[in-house]
Amino acid sequence: MTTCRLCGSERTASVVDLGATPPCERFLTAAQLAEPEPTFPLHLEVCTECWLAQLPPLLDPADTFTDYAYFSSFSTSWVEHAKRFTDAAVERLGLTDRSFVVEVASNDGYLLKHVVERGIRCLGVEPSVNVGQAAREAGVPTHTAFLSEDTGQEVRNEHGPADLVVANNVYAHIPDIRGFTRGLRALVADDGWVSIEVQHLLTLIEKNQYDTIYHEHFQYYTVESARRALAGGGLTVVDVELLPTHGGSIRLWARPAEVAGEPSARMTDVLAREKAAGLHELSGYTEFADRVTRVRLELLEFLLAARKAGKTTVGYGAPGKGNTLLNHCGIRPDLLAYTVDRNPYKHGRFTPGTRIPVVEPDRIAADRPDYVLVLPWNLRDELTEQLSYVGAWGGKLVFPIPRLEIVEVGVQ
Structure with missing residues (x-):
């Protein structure tokens, strides 16, 4: 029986059982072909209380992300996507050379290099030593660390609060949702913004995208479950964008609860789509x-x-x-x-x-x-x-x- 890592409930239901596989980024050398290879269950379940879809936390992120095989800049379209986001965020939030932007899980600087080019002060927080070094070599200031509440507070104390905190394709990669979310809140200014991109469980289910289920992804979000997760750390989702990236993603815009205001019409519409698809109840997962x-x-x-x-x-x-x-x-x-x-x-x-x-x-x-x-x-x-x-x-x-x-x- 799985205990939900978000709400603590033991009321979970099976979504799909993919057997046991090795961690997806542990590519083998020729010498390792003659050695045993560990595998871990890959069984997606959903909590029937808060509707967070999740895998059991069988792997330690430090074992995967300290030396990482994925470099974002090898995808031309992904770098272009990051530039479009940067341009839109600068306009939406009125960022200037007096602003401060932090990206969590900043990889090789694929996004922050566009912030640097605009003359905006920024910092990447990246746990992988090898890709973080690539970012520094590209001129992107990068701090090597996993985000926690303590790390967020340390960065805030040293560099000041961030006007914008970006967390693209990382919110699914952390088993400690509560601690990570408190880290985001520690980083962001009291009147600042947090932008999160993560694959949308709605499109994963509708389009059979089961291959995006792997051990690095500890959970899979609807807007509803993401809203609950962020609320636990003092952040309120006020807007959502539907994106084509990764087969269908959501971009969540959140603010500290004290200044959040009312949710947008777009957020209301997406929540209604999820409910109509049955993702706020068990019926949406059974087939x-x-x-x-x-x-x-x-x-x-x-x-x-x-x-x-x-x-x-x-x-x-x-x-x-x-x-x-x-x-x-x-x-x-x-x-x-x-x-x-x-x-x-x-x-x-x-x-x-x-x-x-x-x-x-x-x-x-x-x-x-x-x-x-x-x-x-x-x-x-x-x-x-x-x-x-x-x-x-x-x-x-x-x-x-x-x-x-x-x-x-x-x-x-």
Whole structure:
């Protein structure tokens, strides 16, 4: 039985059980292929009191994020998304060269570099030593630490309160929701703003995006459950934006409760959509596991048929979500010869659990495979353009989510 980490209730219900998998970013070296590889249950449950969807906290974030394999700047579209956010936030909040912006989990400076370019004082709080160093080398001031209430207060004491605190794609990555939220409140000025981007559980359920369930994500939010989580730390959500990123995300705008004011019409509308989808009660979760099974069967049937027909299939990308999909489907190098990735950190390594080689992107043009399975499907537009050359030899792209789709590219 799981105890809800937000409200403490023991009333939880199963959403989907994906078996046991290794942590999704623990790529293996060649030497590690001969060693045991630990796996952990990957079972998503939902609390029927506060409706927070969550995994059991089986991993210590320090084991994953101290030396991290993910560098945000390798995605061109993600850097552009960060610039658009920066431009909009500066205009919305009236930020100037006298303002102070803090980003939590700032990664390699993909977002704050746009703040630096505007001459606005800023600081990244990033736990991963290697990506934090990359940010400093790019000219982004970065403090290496996990956010807690104490860390937030230390940063505030040294640098002053922040007019804007940004926490993009990190609110799902922390098991101590209460302590992290109090850390956000410690960072932000008493009249300041907090902006949080996180995947929306509504689109995850509606579009079968089960591969975004992995051990680094300890919880999955609706606006309602996020509202409750932030309220526990003294922050009130006053506005929400629906974003296409990661297949469907929400951008929450929150303020200290004392100055928050009334919620926007957009927030009211999204809460109504969630309620209509049944996500504020158990009915919205009951059929998800069956739809997950359908995705698995469709992908395996395709890969097996391609192999029997003598066709070659390789992967594009080695994201965390891809490793959930590969492990759940039991895909090995006999069905997916290798996958490529732009991040040189992963080259020469092997995907966790499935042990598929990760190589340089130019291997695709050299080998001319029949099919390229796109694992970071959330970057579909960007990668369809990048991989248009595959059509030159009649190759096709395969997208597994939300349903299997085979796409011709580069054909006029």
